[in-house]
Amino acid sequence: MSAETREPPLLLACPRCRTSVRWQDNPHRPFCSERCRLIDLGHWAAADYRIATPPSDDPED
Numbered sequence: 001m002s003a004e005t006r007e008p009p010l011l012l013a014c015p016r017c018r019t020s021v022r023w024q025d026n027p028h029r030p031f032c033s034e035r036c037r038l039i040d041l042g043h044w045a046a047a048d049y050r051i052a053t054p055p056s057d058d059p060e061d
């Protein structure tokens with residue numbers, strides 16, 4: 001008897017690096033690791049920051 005075939009490991013591709021990772025027991029899903037998750041969060045944070053702060057190169061004198 002083998003219980004390995006009861007729940008086949010679900011693989012998913014990391015949205016950032018496309019690495020196939022297991023969905024189960026993955027605290028960083030949908031990413032492969034905390035690193036990719038932080039990168040993605042940083043990407044969104046950076047985009048939001050850019051939108052929140054319009055470029056203003058006007059020299060104030």
Ligand SMILES: [Zn+2]
Pocket residue numbers: 014015016017018019031032033036
């Ligand atoms: Zn990744």
